[in-house]
Amino acid sequence: MRILIAVHTYPPGGVGGAEQRAERTARALQRLGHDVRVLSVHWSATRETTDVAADVHRQIPVRRVWLAGTPGPFADSYDHPAVAAAAEALLREWRPDIVHQYSGYLTTAAIIRVAAAAQVPVVVSLTDYWWFCSRITLIRTTGELCDGPTLSGCALCHAQEKRRVRWPSLVAPRTIGALWQLAARVGPLSAPMGLEDQRRRSAVLSQTLASATALIAPSRFVADAYRRHWKDSNRLHVMRQGVEGATSPARPRRRGLSVGYLGQIKPHKGVDLLIDAWSMLKRGPHDRLSLIGSSEGQERYHRDLRRRTSAAENVEWRDAVSRDQIWTVLADLDALVVPSRWPENSPNTILEAQAARVPVIGARIGGIPELIDHGVNGLLFRPDDARDLAAALQTLVGAPERVDQMRQGSINVRTVDDEARDLVRLYEDTLGPTPAAAS
DSSP: EEEEEEEEEOOOOOOOOHHHHHHHHHHHHHHOOEEEEEEEEEEEETTOOOEEEEEEETTTEEEEOOOOOOOOOOGGTOHHHHHHHHHHHHHHHHOSSEEEEEEEETTTTTTHHHHHHHHHOOEEOOOSSSOOOTTTSSBBSSOOBBBSSSSHHHHHHHHTTSHHHHHHHOOOOHHHHHHHHHHHHHHGGGTTTTHHHHHHHHHHHHHHHHSEEEEEEEHHHHHHHHHHOSOOOOTTTEOOBSSSOOOOOOOOOOEEEEEEEEEOOGGGGGGHHHHHHHHHOOOOEEEOOOOOOOOOHHHHHHHHHHHTTTTTTTTTEEEOGGGGGHHHHHTSSSSSEESSOOOSSSSSSHHHHTTTTTTTEEEETGGGGGGGBBBBTTEEEOOOHHHHHHHHHHHHOOOHHHHHHHHHTTOOOOBBBHHHHHHHHHHHHHHSSEEEEEE
């Protein structure tokens, strides 16, 4: 079977969950004997022109579309013509049997639209909320959690990215919000307030998802979120992702509690909450915190956090580690913390920690509670609440027996090869008679 994987910022440049998931899936499908290629879309603030390049990453051919940093029309953010042109060329040259797209960020609706026109079935993995939230995370520009996107709310959120609207919103949020709601009901105000742009985005993306053959949600939470916004949910499947290369090296016995964070160093990931919680703990001299991850795009946030922890001898900072190093990192931890502010879908780090028998302390938000049985294989705390996180951590300080007990409660996690076999079955159902696997 010829399978085209479409995703934003494919490795080695991509370090996010969706990018890593796409790479693992591509290689697992190749191991099963299928012919796999990747169409990846990247954005660079320093590029002046759009370009297309090809390379091979870990034996997978990759066609990369590099978008220029200069913003184009708003419509390009959800249906980019350069992405469509690259997809048309690749589909014409290679003629894949099926396209599997992860998210819609940067890839936009263009690839699905082009594939549908060529009558190539498309499967979409809903790794975030981009299809009805242009900010992806359901976190408003002001930092608040969105309780459900609306036309006026999305237009205001987009407008708040500009300073002339953001500051009035912080000073008088109710007044500004009411103004955008009024504009949504009064036609003449619609265009200058950005409401027409949001209407068109919503219409195009709803039509695009409707043309997909199947949708995959990695958690029940994400599936429910899309069911509320996409009425035709018969083609929506809940399929948890698999873990690659799980190992559980011998964990050395030592004094103190070893706590870690593994992921992107960004505000919506709540790393500052963990630092605040750590400062509240009554801990011993051998307790330590390791913060590991990439801060790409949020360098100022990273610098501020490092300054706050510069005098702490028991806080260690490390850059993002390779996939092969993750299991060594996890083997050195007594607990992994996932302090996210945004409603995570199905975090890879939790599944990896569970596979390594490491208890997880996670925010009670999004799909996180589906993976953590409170008190059995980890602990849950109120989202965006550093004191509640500190209270959860405090129960583990000086209590190695409780850590060991939660290790035994870790859930069984399936492998990425298990996931790939399930995907192939879904592809076969989509295609009808199975095309011969590549030799």
